[in-house]
Amino acid sequence: MRIHKRLLPILWIVGILLISVGCRSTAAPLTSVTVQLSWTHQAQFAGFYAADQNGYYAEEGLALAFLPGGPQVDVLAPVLNGVAQFGSVNADALIPAQADGKPLRAIATVYRRDPFVYITLADSGITRPQDFVGKTVQTGLRGIPRLRALMARIGIGPDRYTVVESTPDLAPFYSGQVHVRSAFLTNEVLTTQAAGYKLNIIYPDDYGIHFYADTLFTTDDLIARNPDLVRRFVRATLKGWTYAVENPTAIGPMIVKYKPDADAELESEKMTASLPLVNTGEDFIGWMKPEVWAGMEQTLREQGVLTQTVDVTQAYTMQFLEEIYGK
Amino acid sequence: MKLTPRLTLIFVLYAAALLAGVGLLAYNSGRESLRSAVISELQATAIEKQAALDAWVEDKQAGITRLAADPATIESAAVLLTASPDSPEARDAHDRLLVEIRPRVLGGEFLDLMIIDPQAGQVIAATNPGEEGKFKEDRPFFINGKIGPYVQNLYYSVALQGPAMTAAAPLRTPDGRLLGVLAGRLDLAEMNAIINRRTGLRQTDDAYLVNTSSLFVTQPRLITDPAVLQRGVHTEAVNRCLAGNSGVIEVEDYRNVPAIVVYRWLSERELCLVVKMDQSEAFVPTRAFGGTIAAIGALALLVAAALAVALARSLTRPILALQAGAARFGQGEFALRLPETSRDELGELAHEFNAMATALAQKEAQLRAYAAELEQRVQERTAELRQSNAELEQFAYVASHDLQEPLRAVAGTVQLLQQRYQGKLDARADEFIAHAIDGATRMQTLINDLLTYSRVGTRGKPFEPTDVSTTLKDALANLAVAIRESGAVVTHDALPTVTAERTQLIQLFQNLVGNALKFRSERPPEIHIGVERQDSEWVFSVRDNGIGMEAQYCERIFGVFQRLHTRREYPGTGIGLAICKKIVERHGGRIWVTSEPGRGSTFYFSIPDRR
Numbered sequence: 001m002r003i004h005k006r007l008l009p010i011l012w013i014v015g016i017l018l019i020s021v022g023c024r025s026t027a028a029p030l031t032s033v034t035v036q037l038s039w040t041h042q043a044q045f046a047g048f049y050a051a052d053q054n055g056y057y058a059e060e061g062l063a064l065a066f067l068p069g070g071p072q073v074d075v076l077a078p079v080l081n082g083v084a085q086f087g088s089v090n091a092d093a094l095i096p097a098q099a100d101g102k103p104l105r106a107i108a109t110v111y112r113r114d115p116f117v118y119i120t121l122a123d124s125g126i127t128r129p130q131d132f133v134g135k136t137v138q139t140g141l142r143g144i145p146r147l148r149a150l151m152a153r154i155g156i157g158p159d160r161y162t163v164v165e166s167t168p169d170l171a172p173f174y175s176g177q178v179h180v181r182s183a184f185l186t187n188e189v190l191t192t193q194a195a196g197y198k199l200n201i202i203y204p205d206d207y208g209i210h211f212y213a214d215t216l217f218t219t220d221d222l223i224a225r226n227p228d229l230v231r232r233f234v235r236a237t238l239k240g241w242t243y244a245v246e247n248p249t250a251i252g253p254m255i256v257k258y259k260p261d262a263d264a265e266l267e268s269e270k271m272t273a274s275l276p277l278v279n280t281g282e283d284f285i286g287w288m289k290p291e292v293w294a295g296m297e298q299t300l301r302e303q304g305v306l307t308q309t310v311d312v313t314q315a316y317t318m319q320f321l322e323e324i325y326g327k
Numbered sequence: 328m329k330l331t332p333r334l335t336l337i338f339v340l341y342a343a344a345l346l347a348g349v350g351l352l353a354y355n356s357g358r359e360s361l362r363s364a365v366i367s368e369l370q371a372t373a374i375e376k377q378a379a380l381d382a383w384v385e386d387k388q389a390g391i392t393r394l395a396a397d398p399a400t401i402e403s404a405a406v407l408l409t410a411s412p413d414s415p416e417a418r419d420a421h422d423r424l425l426v427e428i429r430p431r432v433l434g435g436e437f438l439d440l441m442i443i444d445p446q447a448g449q450v451i452a453a454t455n456p457g458e459e460g461k462f463k464e465d466r467p468f469f470i471n472g473k474i475g476p477y478v479q480n481l482y483y484s485v486a487l488q489g490p491a492m493t494a495a496a497p498l499r500t501p502d503g504r505l506l507g508v509l510a511g512r513l514d515l516a517e518m519n520a521i522i523n524r525r526t527g528l529r530q531t532d533d534a535y536l537v538n539t540s541s542l543f544v545t546q547p548r549l550i551t552d553p554a555v556l557q558r559g560v561h562t563e564a565v566n567r568c569l570a571g572n573s574g575v576i577e578v579e580d581y582r583n584v585p586a587i588v589v590y591r592w593l594s595e596r597e598l599c600l601v602v603k604m605d606q607s608e609a610f611v612p613t614r615a616f617g618g619t620i621a622a623i624g625a626l627a628l629l630v631a632a633a634l635a636v637a638l639a640r641s642l643t644r645p646i647l648a649l650q651a652g653a654a655r656f657g658q659g660e661f662a663l664r665l666p667e668t669s670r671d672e673l674g675e676l677a678h679e680f681n682a683m684a685t686a687l688a689q690k691e692a693q694l695r696a697y698a699a700e701l702e703q704r705v706q707e708r709t710a711e712l713r714q715s716n717a718e719l720e721q722f723a724y725v726a727s728h729d730l731q732e733p734l735r736a737v738a739g740t741v742q743l744l745q746q747r748y749q750g751k752l753d754a755r756a757d758e759f760i761a762h763a764i765d766g767a768t769r770m771q772t773l774i775n776d777l778l779t780y781s782r783v784g785t786r787g788k789p790f791e792p793t794d795v796s797t798t799l800k801d802a803l804a805n806l807a808v809a810i811r812e813s814g815a816v817v818t819h820d821a822l823p824t825v826t827a828e829r830t831q832l833i834q835l836f837q838n839l840v841g842n843a844l845k846f847r848s849e850r851p852p853e854i855h856i857g858v859e860r861q862d863s864e865w866v867f868s869v870r871d872n873g874i875g876m877e878a879q880y881c882e883r884i885f886g887v888f889q890r891l892h893t894r895r896e897y898p899g900t901g902i903g904l905a906i907c908k909k910i911v912e913r914h915g916g917r918i919w920v921t922s923e924p925g926r927g928s929t930f931y932f933s934i935p936d937r938r
Contacts (some may be wrong), residue, residue, distance in 0.1 A: 128459070247556055275557065283539070
C-alpha cells in the first residue's frame with residue numbers, strides 16, 4: 001500500500017504529462033482541406049458531416065471546409081484550379097472529364113447504386129421501363145443519355161416514348177400529365193411520398209445501367225504529391241459514412257450546422273432512404289468495381305456523350321480504398 | 328505481547344493465509360474450468376450454428392439444383408428462351424414455367440424464383456412480376472449460376488428493400504447446353520431463426536452474423552430496434568473476426584457489457600459469426616462457488632482460531648504454571664513441586680525444575696546447618712575470647728593495681744633514702760639512688776598508664792550527651808603548662824555534642840593534643856581540632872605541624888608499648904595511643920592517622936552519632 005501511495009503522485013504526474021502531450025498533439029495545426037460538394041447541403045453528404053462533427057477529420061489532422069454546389073455550379077473547376085482539394089460528383093461527369101484530358105481521378109464512391117431513379121404513380125401500372133412505351137417521361141437534360149441508355153438496354157428505341165424536360169414543379173406528375181419522372185431517391189421521391197402519393201420506383205440499376213454517384217475525386221497531382229493527405233481524407237470520410245449508415249437519425253440535426261433552415265427530420269429520412277445505395281451489403285462502403293466503371297464508359301459512349309473510347313482505368317484509382325480496407 | 332495471544336495470532340494468521348491461498352486457488356481453478364466450460368459451450372454453439380447455416384445454404388442450393396434439373400422446368404424454359412418474345416408459345420411456356428416453379432415459393436422454400444436469360448442477363452420469368460425484364464447481368468449469383476449451383480452471400484436487395492441471399496443453378500438441356508439461370512431468393516428469416524435458435528436456458532447468450540462492413544446481418548437478440556444491415560458493430564471480437572480470425576475473447580459486447588465472445592470467420596459466407604454470453608451470467612456459479620468457499624473458509628478459520636487458542640493455551644498453560652511455580656519458589660516456597668503430568672519437553676522441564684528445587688532445598692538445608700554450626704562456634708569462641716579478655720583485663724587491672732602497693736613502698740623507701748643520705752654517701756651511692764628513684768617513678772607511670780588502659784574497658788561509665796567543646800577545654804586545661812612552654816597555638820572548629828563518656832573523651836583529646844605537643848618540630852606547634860559530619864558519625868581530627876612519621880608506622884603506633892623513638896628522645900610509656908584506640912573503640916568508632924615526616928600528622932577518630 002505504501003508503495004502505492006508513493007507511486008500515486010508519480011502516476012498523477014505521468015498522467016498529466018500524457019494528457020498534456022495528448023493535448024498538444026490534438027492542438028497541432030490542422031491541415032485545411034476544402035471539399036466541393038455536388039449540391040447544396042443536405043443528407044446526401046451525410047458522411048462528410050458526420051466525419052466533421054465527430055472529429056474524424058481532426059483525428060486525421062484535417063480541418064474541413066465545404067463549398068456547396070447547386071444547379072449552376074461547376075463542381076470540377078474548383079478542384080482543378082486548387083480552390084478545393086477534393087470534390088464529390090457523379091461518376092459519369094468524371095469520365096467525360098477524362099476524355100477532355102482533365103487530370104482528375106475518382107478515389108471512392110459513396111453511392112454505389114444510382115440514386116437517380118424513375119418514379120411513376122402507383123396506380124399508373126407503370127412498374128418497369130418496358131412500360132414507358134408510349135408514355136411521357138420527364139427528365140433533366142443530363143438525364144437524357146441515361147434514359148436513352150436504359151431504354152436501349154431493354155430494346156426500346158427513343159421513338160417509342162416521349163421525353164420532356166424537367167421542371168421543379170411536380171404538378172404535371174401528380175396530375176398524370178407526365179407519366180414518368182426522373183427523381184433523386186433522396187429528394188423528389190421523399191417529397192412526393194411526403195405529399196401523400198404512392199409511387200413505383202424504377203431503379204436503372206435493375207436494368208443493367210449502373211452509375212456511381214457522389215464519387216469522391218481529386219487531382220492526379222495531389223495523389224502524386226501528397227497521397228497521405230488523400231488517404232487521411234478518404235479514411236475519415238468513409239468513417240463518417242459508416243457512422244451515417246449506422247446512425248441515420250443522427251444526421252438530420254448535424255445538417256442544421258451547415259444549413260440552418262434545414263428540416264432535420266426530413267434530412268434524416270433522406271439518409272434512411274439512401275442507406276441501400278451507400279451500404280449495398282457487398283464489399284465495403286466506398287468501394288468501386290472496374291466493371292461498373294467500364295459499364296459507365298460504355299453507356300456514355302453508346303449514348304453519344306463520349307465521342308471516343310476513354311481509358312476508364314485512368315479515371316479512378318483503387319489505391320486508397322485498398323490501403324484503407326487492407327485488401 | 329504475551330505468549331498466548333502471540334501464538335494464537337500466529338496460528339490464526341497462518342491458517343488465514345493458508346485458507347486464503349487454497350480458497351483463491353480453488354476459486355480460480357473453479358472459475359477457469361467454468362470459463363472453459365462456457366467457452367466450450369459457446370464454441371459448440373458456434374460450430375452448431377455454422378453447421379446449421381451451412382446445411383441451410385446447402386439445402387437451398389440442393390433445392391435450386393433439383394428444381395433446375397426438373398425436366399418439366401427445363402422443357403418450358405427451353406421453349407421460352409428459344410421462342411420469339413411475346414409469341415403465344417413463349418407466353419404459354421412462361422406461364423407453364425411459373426406454374427412449375429411457383430409451388431416452391433408458396434411452399435416457402437424461396438421468397439421468389441426467376442429464370443434469367445444467360446446472354447443478356449435479363450429476367451424472363453419470375454414469380455414476382457416486378458422482377459421480369461430486369462437485368463441481373465452483373466449479379467454474382469447470375470455470373471456464377473451459369474456455371475453451377477451457387478449461393479450468393481448476403482447483400483442489400485433494393486427490390487426486397489432488405490438483405491437478401493440468392494441461390495442459383497444453371498438450367499441445362501439434357502445434352503448440357505446452357506438454357507438459363509434459375510435463381511431464387513432465400514428467406515433470411517430462416518437464417519435469422521437458425522442463428523437466433525437458442526439451446527440453453529441462458530439469459531444473456533446471443534448469436535449473430537456480421538458482414539464485412541461491420542453491419543449486423545441477423546438480428547441480435549438483445550437489440551430491439553431493427554439492426555440488420557442498419558446497425559454497425561465495432562467490438563473487438565468483430566474487428567478481429569473481420570480480419571479473418573476465429574477465436575475467443577473476453578471483451579465488452581455490443582451493449583458494452585463484459586462478455587465471453589466466441590467468433591468465427593466464415594470465409595465461405597464472408598460473414599463473421601459471433602456467439603457470446605455475458606461474463607456476469609457465465610460466472611454466476613463462480614460467485615456462488617466463491618461464496619461457498621468464503622463461507623467454508625470463514626468457518627474453517629473460526630475452527631482454526633478456536634484450535635489455535637486451545638493449542639496456544641495447551642502450550643502456554645504449563646509454561647505459565649512453571650512460571651508461577653518458579654515465582655512462588657523464588658518467594659520461598661521451597662516445598663513447592665510442579666505437576667509432571669505431560670511427557671513432552673514441558674513435562675521434562677517441570678521434572679528438571681523439581682529436581683533443581685529438591686537439590687536447592689537440600690543445599691539450603693545444608694547451608695543452614697552450616698550457618699547454625701558456624702554461629703554456634705562463633706558464639707562459643709566469642710564467649711571464650713570475652714572470658715579470656717575479661718580475665719586478661721582483670722589480670723592487668725589487678726596486676727597493675729596490686730603492683731602499685733609494693734612499688735609505692737619501694738619508691739617511698741628510695742625517696743626516704745635520698746632525702747636522708749643525699750650527699751652523705753659517696754657520689755656513686757647518690758647516682759644509684761637517683762637511678763632507683765627514676766626507675767620507680769617510671770614504673771609508677773607505667774603502672775598508672777596500664778591501669779588507665781585496663782580501666783577503659785573494665786571501669787567505664789555509661790555514655791551521656793557530652794559537649795565536646797567543654798571537653799576539649801578541660802583537656803587543654805590539663806595541658807596548659809606544656810602548651811604555654813611550647814608556645815603552641817591550638818584552634819578548633821565549632822564542636823558538637825556527642826554521646827560519650829566525658830572523662831574518656833577528655834583523656835582522648837588530652838593524649839592526642841599531648842602527642843602533638845610532644846612530637847613537635849622546631850616550629851612552634853599549630854594544632855587544630857576539626858570535626859566533620861560523615862553519614863551517621865562525627866569524624867574528629869587533630870592536626871599538627873610536628874615531626875610526622877613514615878606511613879608504614881601509622882598502624883603500629885596504636886599498639887600497647889609501641890614506640891617509634893627512644894625514651895631518651897621523647898619520654899613516654901608507649902601506651903597513650905593504645906588507650907586512645909581503646910576509648911574510641913569502646914564508643915564504637917575508629918581511629919587512624921595520616922602523616923608525612925616533617926610535615927605533621929593528623930589523627931582522626933569517629934564517634935557514632937547516637938541521638
